[in-house]
Amino acid sequence: MNGPDELRPAASPRATRGGYDRPRFLWAVTASVYLFLYAPIAVVILFSFNGIKSLQVLDGFSLQWYETFWNDEELRESLIASIQIAAITTVVATVIGTALALGTVRSGGRTGSWLGILLLIPLVTPEIVAGVSAFVLFAQLGVHLSLTTIILAHITFSISYVVVVVRGRLASLGTDREEAALDLGATPWQAVRLVTLPALWPAILAAAMIVFALSFDDFVLSFFTTGETPQPLPVRIYSALRFGISPTINAVGTVMMLVSALFIALAIALPRLLGRRESGLAVLTGSSR
Amino acid sequence: MTAAVELAGVTKRFGTFTAVDDLHLTITQGEFFSLLGPSGCGKTTTLRLIAGFEQPTEGEIRLDGDDVARVPPYRRNVNTVFQSYALFDHLDVSENVAFGLRRRKVAKGEITQRVGEALELVSLAERARARPDELSGGQRQRVALARALVNRPSVLLLDEPLGALDLQLRKQMQIELKRIQREVGITFVYVTHDQEEALAMSDRIAVMSDGVVQQLGAPEEVYEQPTKAFVAGFIGISNLLPATVEDGGLRLGTGALVPAPVPDGVPAGTDVQLSIRPEKLWIDELEDGMASVEGVIAERVYLGTTTQLIVELAPGSRLVALEQNTSRARSDDRWELGETVRVGWRPEHAQVLR
Numbered sequence: 001m002n003g004p005d006e007l008r009p010a011a012s013p014r015a016t017r018g019g020y021d022r023p024r025f026l027w028a029v030t031a032s033v034y035l036f037l038y039a040p041i042a043v044v045i046l047f048s049f050n051g052i053k054s055l056q057v058l059d060g061f062s063l064q065w066y067e068t069f070w071n072d073e074e075l076r077e078s079l080i081a082s083i084q085i086a087a088i089t090t091v092v093a094t095v096i097g098t099a100l101a102l103g104t105v106r107s108g109g110r111t112g113s114w115l116g117i118l119l120l121i122p123l124v125t126p127e128i129v130a131g132v133s134a135f136v137l138f139a140q141l142g143v144h145l146s147l148t149t150i151i152l153a154h155i156t157f158s159i160s161y162v163v164v165v166v167r168g169r170l171a172s173l174g175t176d177r178e179e180a181a182l183d184l185g186a187t188p189w190q191a192v193r194l195v196t197l198p199a200l201w202p203a204i205l206a207a208a209m210i211v212f213a214l215s216f217d218d219f220v221l222s223f224f225t226t227g228e229t230p231q232p233l234p235v236r237i238y239s240a241l242r243f244g245i246s247p248t249i250n251a252v253g254t255v256m257m258l259v260s261a262l263f264i265a266l267a268i269a270l271p272r273l274l275g276r277r278e279s280g281l282a283v284l285t286g287s288s289r
Numbered sequence: 290m291t292a293a294v295e296l297a298g299v300t301k302r303f304g305t306f307t308a309v310d311d312l313h314l315t316i317t318q319g320e321f322f323s324l325l326g327p328s329g330c331g332k333t334t335t336l337r338l339i340a341g342f343e344q345p346t347e348g349e350i351r352l353d354g355d356d357v358a359r360v361p362p363y364r365r366n367v368n369t370v371f372q373s374y375a376l377f378d379h380l381d382v383s384e385n386v387a388f389g390l391r392r393r394k395v396a397k398g399e400i401t402q403r404v405g406e407a408l409e410l411v412s413l414a415e416r417a418r419a420r421p422d423e424l425s426g427g428q429r430q431r432v433a434l435a436r437a438l439v440n441r442p443s444v445l446l447l448d449e450p451l452g453a454l455d456l457q458l459r460k461q462m463q464i465e466l467k468r469i470q471r472e473v474g475i476t477f478v479y480v481t482h483d484q485e486e487a488l489a490m491s492d493r494i495a496v497m498s499d500g501v502v503q504q505l506g507a508p509e510e511v512y513e514q515p516t517k518a519f520v521a522g523f524i525g526i527s528n529l530l531p532a533t534v535e536d537g538g539l540r541l542g543t544g545a546l547v548p549a550p551v552p553d554g555v556p557a558g559t560d561v562q563l564s565i566r567p568e569k570l571w572i573d574e575l576e577d578g579m580a581s582v583e584g585v586i587a588e589r590v591y592l593g594t595t596t597q598l599i600v601e602l603a604p605g606s607r608l609v610a611l612e613q614n615t616s617r618a619r620s621d622d623r624w625e626l627g628e629t630v631r632v633g634w635r636p637e638h639a640q641v642l643r
Contacts, residue, residue, distance in 0.1 A: 176375035179342055182362040183369045184440065185392035194388075198379040 041257065048250035055247060065251035075252065077229070078236035081147060083259060085232055086216035089154040094208045096155070097162025098200070102192065104163070105170045106178075116167065122160040130157055131224035138225065145227040153225040154215045161214065162207040169203035170196075209267040213260050291354040293318045293444050293476040294339055299348035301334055301500075308334040310500035312348070316444075316478060321470050323479045323487040326497035327523065332480045335497075336446050339478065341365050353443055363392070368437035369446040372453070374429045376421040382432050383408065383417040389440040407439035410469060427458045434469070444476045451486065463489050484524045488512060496520050513566075518642045521564040528570075528608050529642075530563045538580075539563055539641070543603045547580035548636045555643070562642045569638040570610035572598065572630050581633035584608065586624050598624060600632050608632055 051060025181191035294316040324332035341362030411431035515521035532539040588599035
C-alpha cells in the first residue's frame with residue numbers, strides 16, 4: 001500500500017521506503033558490524049602485499065610473500081592437499097547427505113524422524129571430541145594416517161550439514177510435486193530424478209558450498225587425523241607458527257580466502273549458467289523465493 | 290456399461306482416525322461427479338484412494354471394472370489436478386504438459402501434437418514456452434488441467450482446483466471446466482467444499498461428512514429434497530424447525546399444527562425437524578392450502594436482488610425468508626420492523642427430517 005505515500009508531497013528527504021522514517025543510527029550500527037567482520041580480513045590481504053618484513057608497518061608493494069609461499073614446496077603441497085580433501089569431501093558428503101535427507105523426510109513415520117535427530121548429533125558434538133575419537137578409532141583399527149583418514153573424518157561430520165540444509169528445503173517443497181509425477185506415470189525413482197532433484201539443486205549447491213568451506217579450513221579434526229606429509233594447509237600453518245610468524249602467513253591466508261571465494265562464486269554462477277534463477281547463495285541468505 | 294469408478298465397502302483409517310467409513314460409490318462413464326463436504330469429511334482421502342496415493346484399509350476400488358486397490362498411482366489410468374497445481378517449476382509449460390506422455394513413451398511427433406491440442410483446449414497455446422512462475426494463478430490452473438487431460442485418462446480427479454482463485458475467476462473457470470468436460474467426455478471426480486460450485490457444475494453430488502456419504506443425487510435433488518439435517522444445513526441456508534409428528538401434520542415447537550409431507554412409516558409422536566428453504570417462504574398474501582405460522586419481523590436486510598427478512602415465531606425460534614425485489618414488490622418499505630405477519634409455504638416444499 002503506497003497509495004497515500006504517492007499523494008503526500010516529498011517533504012522528508014530521509015528514506016521512507018517502509019512508509020516511515022528510519023532512525024539514522026541503524027546505519028551506524030550496520031556499518032560497524034560490517035567493519036568488525038571485514039577489517040581483520042582486509043588487514044591480512046593488505047599485509048600480504050607488504051614491501052617489508054613486518055606485521056605492523058606497511059611499506060611499499062611487493063609479491064615477495066606470494067613468491068616465498070609458492071617456492072615453499074611443503075606449503076604448496078599442503079594447499080593442493082587441502083583442495084583435494086575439500087573437493088572429495090564435498091562430493092561424497094553432498095551425495096550421501098542428500099540421499100539421507102530424501103530418505104529420512106520421505107520415509108516418514110517415527111523411524112524417519114529418529115534417524116533425522118540422530119544425524120544432528122555430529123553438529124553439537126565438540127570437534128575436539130570428534131577428533132580424538134576419530135584418532136583412537138583409526139589407531140585401534142591399525143589404519144595408517146594419511147589424506148584418506150582426513151577425508152573420511154571430514155565426510156563424517158559434513159554429512160550432517162548437508163542433511164540439515166537439504167532436508168529444510170525438502171520439507172518446504174512438500175510432496176505435491178512428487179505425487180504429481182507419480183500420477184503422470186513416473187516411477188518413484190523417476191519422480192525423484194526428474195522432479196525432486198531439479199527442485200533441490202539450489203539447496204544441494206548451498207550445502208556443497210558450506211561443506212567445502214568447512215572442510216577446506218578445518219583444523220581440529222585434520223590435526224588428529226593427518227599423516228606426516230602432506231599435511232592440510234591449516235595444520236601446516238599451525239606447525240610453521242611454532243618457528244615464529246613470517247609475513248608469508250598473510251599470503252597463505254589470502255590464497256585460502258581466494259579458493260573459498262572462487263568456490264562460492266562457482267556455486268552462484270552454476271545455476272545461472274544452467275538457466276535457473278535461484279542460486280545456492282540465495283538459499284543460504286534466505287533471499288530465495 | 291461398466292462404471293468408471295466403483296468403491297465397494299472402502300474404509301481408510303489413519304491410526305485410530307477413520308477418514309473414510311465403509312464407502313460405496315458408483316460413478317458412471319462421462320459423469321461430472323462431485324464430492325462435497327466440509328474439511329475433514331473424507332472427500333480428499335476418497336480422491337487420493339482413487340488416485341492411488343493411499344491404500345484402502347478395507348474394501349475394493351474398481352476402475353473400469355478392474356480392482357486397483359493395490360496398484361501404484363503410476364500404473365493407474367487416472368490423472369489428478371492438484372489444489373496447489375504442483376507444477377514442475379524447472380520445466381516450461383509445454384514440458385509440464387508433455388511429462389505424462391514422455392513417461393508413457395509416446396512418439397515424439399504425437400507428443401508435440403497432443404500437447405498443442407491440450408494447450409489449445411485450455412486457451413494457453415501462446416504461453417507454451419513460459420515458465421510456471423511467469424504465469425498468473427488462473428493460467429497455472431489451466432496448465433495443471435492440460436497436463437492431466439493430455440494423457441486422456443479414463444477418470445480425471447480434481448482436488449479443489451479453483452480454491453486458490455479469486456471469486457470472479459472462479460465463476461469463469463466453473464463454466465470453462467464444464468465446457469471442457471463436455472468436449473472431452475472424460476469422467477470428472479471433483480472435490481470441493483463450495484456448495485455453489487458443486488451445484489453449478491455437477492451431474493451428481495455426494496454430500497459427505499464424517500467419512501460417510503450423507504446424500505447422493507442430482508444438484509436439484511440434494512438442494513430441494515435434503516434427507517438429512519446435515520445436508521439441509523450444509524447446502525444453502527435452511528430453516529430447521531423442531532416438530533413432533535401428529536395425525537394430519539406436524540406440531541411445531543411453537544404450538545402450531547401445520548400440514549407436512551410426513552414419510553410413510555414415521556409414527557405419531559416422533560420428534561423430527563422441518564426444513565424449509567428461505568426462498569420458498571411467502572409473507573402475507575398467502576394461497577390456499579399453504580402451511581402457515583405467525584411471527585414478527587425482527588430484522589430486514591437489503592441484499593440487492595433480494596431482501597432477507599428474519600421472522601421471529603417465538604423467543605429463540607426464527608425463520609429466514611428471502612423475498613425477490615421485483616418491480617412488483619418494493620421490499621424496502623413493505624414490511625416494518627416489529628410488524629406481525631403470516632409466513633406461509635407449500636407443504637410439498639418442506640422436508641421432514643428425522
